[in-house]
Amino acid sequence: MNLINKKALVMGLGLYEKGSGISAVKFLLSKGANITVTDLKTRKDLQIQINRLKKNKNFNKIKFVLGKHNDIDFSKADLIVKNPGVPKDSKYLKIARKNNTPVYNDITLFLQEFTGETIGVTGTRGKSTTVSLLNEIFKTNKKYKTYLGGNIKISPLQYLNKIKNSDLLLLEISSWQANGFKDVRYSPQIAVVLNIMNDHMNMYSKFSDYVLDKSYLYKYQSNDDYVVFNKNNSYTRKMASSAKAQVFWVSLKNLVSGSGAFKKGNFLYFRQNNKIQKICGVNEVGLLGEHNLYNVLAAICVAKIKNISIANIKKSIKSFKGIDSRLELIREYRGVKFYNDTTATTPDACIAALNSFDQKVILIAGGMNKNLEYNQLAKNLNKNVKKLILFPGSATDELLSSKDFTYLEVADAENMQQAVDLAFRESKKGDIILLSPAAASFNMFKNEFDRGEQFVKAVKKLS
Numbered sequence: 001m002n003l004i005n006k007k008a009l010v011m012g013l014g015l016y017e018k019g020s021g022i023s024a025v026k027f028l029l030s031k032g033a034n035i036t037v038t039d040l041k042t043r044k045d046l047q048i049q050i051n052r053l054k055k056n057k058n059f060n061k062i063k064f065v066l067g068k069h070n071d072i073d074f075s076k077a078d079l080i081v082k083n084p085g086v087p088k089d090s091k092y093l094k095i096a097r098k099n100n101t102p103v104y105n106d107i108t109l110f111l112q113e114f115t116g117e118t119i120g121v122t123g124t125r126g127k128s129t130t131v132s133l134l135n136e137i138f139k140t141n142k143k144y145k146t147y148l149g150g151n152i153k154i155s156p157l158q159y160l161n162k163i164k165n166s167d168l169l170l171l172e173i174s175s176w177q178a179n180g181f182k183d184v185r186y187s188p189q190i191a192v193v194l195n196i197m198n199d200h201m202n203m204y205s206k207f208s209d210y211v212l213d214k215s216y217l218y219k220y221q222s223n224d225d226y227v228v229f230n231k232n233n234s235y236t237r238k239m240a241s242s243a244k245a246q247v248f249w250v251s252l253k254n255l256v257s258g259s260g261a262f263k264k265g266n267f268l269y270f271r272q273n274n275k276i277q278k279i280c281g282v283n284e285v286g287l288l289g290e291h292n293l294y295n296v297l298a299a300i301c302v303a304k305i306k307n308i309s310i311a312n313i314k315k316s317i318k319s320f321k322g323i324d325s326r327l328e329l330i331r332e333y334r335g336v337k338f339y340n341d342t343t344a345t346t347p348d349a350c351i352a353a354l355n356s357f358d359q360k361v362i363l364i365a366g367g368m369n370k371n372l373e374y375n376q377l378a379k380n381l382n383k384n385v386k387k388l389i390l391f392p393g394s395a396t397d398e399l400l401s402s403k404d405f406t407y408l409e410v411a412d413a414e415n416m417q418q419a420v421d422l423a424f425r426e427s428k429k430g431d432i433i434l435l436s437p438a439a440a441s442f443n444m445f446k447n448e449f450d451r452g453e454q455f456v457k458a459v460k461k462l463s
Contacts, residue, residue, distance in 0.1 A: 001112050003031035005336045009073055011092065012083025013049050015446065016153050020106035021154035022049050023286075024081040027109065029058045031119040036073050036200075038065040045174040082110055084151070084176040089202065105180040107149075107171065112184075116165035119302060120187070121151075122173040122217045123194025124215030125349050127149055128152050129287070130295040131172045131195060131322045133316065136301050137303045144168050151177060153449075166308075166409040175200065175213040187220040190305060191245070192228040192298050196235035197348045202370040202440075211235055221245040228301045231255070232296060248305070250297035252290070261297040268297060270304050280314045286321045289356030327353055330459050335429030336418075338459045341436040342452030346370070347377035350438035354384040362421045364455075366390035369398050377438055378404035387411070389419050391455035395439030415444070416451070420458035 007283045008028045008232075014021035021312075039046060043066045053059055065073060072103045074080065074095040080103045082093065096103055098266045098311050131148060136324045147163050149156035163169065170396035171188065181187055196211055201296075204210045218227040218239070228235040229312075229429035234253055240247050249260030259272040261279070268279045285296055296317055297330045301384075322328060326338045341353045350365060376428050378399060381388060387412045390396045399405060411426075413419035445451040 001031060003028060003033040003079075006031075006033045006035070007076060008033040008080040009036045009038060009077040009080045010431050011080060011086055013041070015046075015049065017049075017052065018154045018158050019158075020155045021081075021083050022052060023157035024106050024109060024327075025053060025062065026056065027157045027160065028081070029061060030057055033059050034063075036063045036077070038069050038073055039061075040067065040069065054148045054194075064254055064439075070238050071095060075099055079104065081106065081444050083154050083372070084174055084180070086176075088176075088179055092361045103180075103183055105177055106155045106157050107173070108184045108186065108201055110160065110179045111186055113160055114156070114163060114179070114307065115163065116163070116167055116169060117190075118171055118188040119190040119192070120171045120178075120231075121192040121194065121298070122147060122175070122178055123192070124199045124346070125198035125291065125352065126194045126295040126298075128323055129176075129292065130192065130298050130345070131170045133248050133287075133295065133320050134302055134373050135170055136320050137299060137308055137313055137316040138168065138170075138306075140316060141266055141308050144306070146170055148172075149174070150174075166395060173217055175210055176203075176248045178216045179213040179222065181216040185220050186235060187216065189219050189221070190228075190379045191224045191225075192237050192249075192302065193217060193230070193239060194294060194358070195230050195233045197346065198372055200370060215239060216344055218243055218245060225301075226259070226305050230295075230298075231260070235407050243305045248301045250294055250301060252293060253299075263293060263298040265295070268293070268300065270300055270310075272304065277310060279310055279316055284314070284318050286318055288322070288327050289352060291356070292322075292327075298332040301459055312460070325357060325449060330456055331461055331462075332433055333424075336424065336427045336431050336433060338455075339432065339434045339436075340452050340455050341434060342441075342448045342455060344436040344438060345440055345448055347372055348439045350377055350382045350436045353434060353436040354380055357384070357432055357434075359432065360384055360395040361384040361434045362387045362423045362427055362435070364389045364413070364423055364435045364437065365437045366392040366396035366445045367437050367441050367451075369393070369395035370440050374399040374438075375404050377387055378402040381408055382406060386431075387423070389422050391419065391437070391439075393439060393443050395437075415459070416454040417458045419453065421463070424462055430445045 146168045151174040152172045227245040251262040255262035330338045409427040441451040
């Protein structure tokens with residue numbers, strides 16, 4: 001891209017050190033663009049990010065418009081890079097599109113420079129775990145050098161100076177990031193759609209719009225490409241009929257036709273061209289919970305598409321124990337185990353976490369609702385939870401008002417330290433204390449990762 005002296009606008013600087021906004025600014029500076037950074041957050045909110053940018057020799061080419069957006073900045077821009085969380089119906093983006101100004105997110109901007117192979121993983125749950133497991137699998141094969149980025153808090157723009165077109169880019173893709181593929185008519189060469197569940201209804205007016213955004217991950221593929229779908233999810237099963245690429249399935253039931261990875265009895269298998277290969281036993285999987293078997297099966301499909309040996313796949317599946325904030329074992333203290341599952345921001349995610357354990361747990365949950373329904377979680381709480389500690393918020397109110405919420409001892413917590421202290425005081429040797437909120441965090445924490453970090457700190461303070 002020739003961006004010398006072009007007027008580039010970055011909408012949303014973000015808070016992560018290697019996130020989309022700050023990475024876009026650094027890339028645009030390297031290309032000689034004049035940049036306007038506009039964000040509804042104030043300078044005080046963003047001071048850490050601004051200080052990071054001050055280290056750049058071209059810092060004087062950045063103009064900051066903070067605490068607001070100005071119409072004129074969008075009407076005069078030559079290109080716009082938006083934070084993935086910016087609503088697609090934003091009035092400011094409408095100004096840009098009215099003027100035929102190209103709009104990118106950090107991933108689609110990266111794809112203007114990178115012409116190598118990409119593997120994109122989306123889904124309501126399991127994205128981070130699946131791409132991270134894939135990264136571990138590919139490390140076992142010297143043929144492939146991989147880079148991991150996207151919704152996993154690392155913008156691929158971080159890699160532009162070192163990634164080669166012969167390397168593989170592994171991307172975790174949110175629905176908002178996938179929506180950006182529509183603007184550049186691009187889909188990864190290998191796409192994985194793990195599942196579609198009810199989520200983000202605070203950001204979408206219709207559930208069908210959320211499903212549509214997910215579909216852009218494979219919409220622009222060709223018949224030389226590959227796409228992996230979950231056969232046990234009604235939405236992803238329907239998606240296959242519109243796919244142009246070669247379809248692979250994942251299933252927790254026997255796969256009697258087609259290609260893909262599946263569970264049969266106590267083993268995981270891969271099927272292609274009517275040939276079935278045993279991969280490993282279910283008891284050899286290092287991840288907790290049946291829901292994680294889908295992530296493992298999806299990783300098997302991609303690895304086999306790229307001709308990774310069964311021995312290397314099996315080795316990685318056995319050794320991979322998960323990633324931060326996803327059913328992460330933080331500590332065992334006085335016989336009590338503490339698990340951080342802060343990224344469980346929906347009722348479905350919390351249910352999956354609860355079903356991962358063979359015993360009743362002490363659950364720390366609650367927060368803000370994303371226009372989701374809590375009756376099913378209420379039923380599961382009665383079955384899987386011995387004591388419930390709740391943060392205040394609209395999701396908590398919805399849960400407590402459910403007709404299915406009965407017979408459970410509940411305590412309120414005003415902050416994370418109080419929640420952990422309460423949970424530990426009620427525990428005994430052999431118990432599990434689980435943070436799996438089933439709700440958004442923004443009423444009490446910066447984001448779900450801040451919530452998880454506060455949980456870890458509180459747990460480590462116990463003595």
